[in-house]
Amino acid sequence: MTDRRTADRLLADAEERLRVTEELPARLAAVRGWAYNADENVQVTVDVHGGLKELKLDESALSLGPDALGEAIVALSHRAQQAALAEGVNVLGDALGDAAALEMMRSAGLRPDPEPDVVPYTPGVDPNAHRWRVIED
Template identity: 30%
Template sequence: MEQVPITQTTRQLIEQTRARSEAISQVESMMAQAKGTAHDLDNTVEVTVDAHGKLLALWLAPSAVNWDADRLGSLIVEVADVAQREAVQDSYNKVALLLGEDVTAMIEQISGLPAPARAENDDNGLTVEEFQRRREQRLAQEAANQPPPRRPRIEEDDDLYSFDPASLRSDR
C-alpha cells in the first residue's frame, strides 16, 4: 500500500471534520424538504409527495369523475410512485451537492434505497441525440421566426427549453 503524505495541518483537518459533521447534521432536514411531482400522460392526475411517500398535494382533472374508482385509484398510486422516485432523487441530488458523491453513495447503501437514476430499468428520458434533434429543430424555427410548436402544460422549473445538459451528473 502506497503511503500518501498528509499535506494539511492538524487544525485544517479538525476544521474539515467539523465542517463535514455540520453538513451531515443537515442531511435529514434537506431530505425532508425534498418533494416530487408527477402526472399521468393525459393530465388527469397530478400528485406531489415527499421522499417518504407522504402525500402533499393531489389534483384531479374534472374528467376524473368519469373514471371507474378502481382504475382511478390505481392511476393515483402509479403517479404517486413516480413522484416519490422523483422526490428521492431530488433528496440525493441535494445531499450530493452538500456532501459530495462518495458520502451520498454511502447514504444510499445504508438506506437500502438507491437513487432512482441508478436503477437499471430506469427510463433515461431523452437521449442525447433526441435532445440535440429537438434543439436543432427549435433553433431552426427561431431562425425562421416561427413560433415553437405548442407544448402541454409544464411547470416552469421543468421547462425543456431551459434545460442545461451541463447540469447532468454522470450517475444521476
C-alpha cells in the same frame, strides 16, 4: 502548483460538512417529488417517505372512473416517490460525499445516469457519419 489541500482547506471542508450535516433533517423534510399522468389531469406530490402531500385532480380526471383513477394515483405516487428519493440522495450526498450517494442510489433501486457509450477512435472513420443529413445547395 500542487494538488494537495492545505490544513486550513481541509479544516474548512470538514466544518462545511458538519454544517451541512446539521441541516440534513430539515432539508430532507422539505424534499418533495411529484408526477402527473399523460393527460395532465392527475398530479401527485409526496415526501421522501412516500407520504401523500398533495393530490390535484382536474374535473376531467373523474371520467376515468374509481378503479382507473385509483390505479393512476398509486402509480403516480410511486413515480413521485422515486423522484423524491433521488432528490433525498442528492441532499445526503452533500453531507456524505458522491461515493456514498451513489451507493445509496443503488441500494434504493434508483439508477444513476448511465455511462455514455465510448466509441474507440479509428483514424479516418467518423462514428457519427450515419447520423448526418447532407443539405444540398
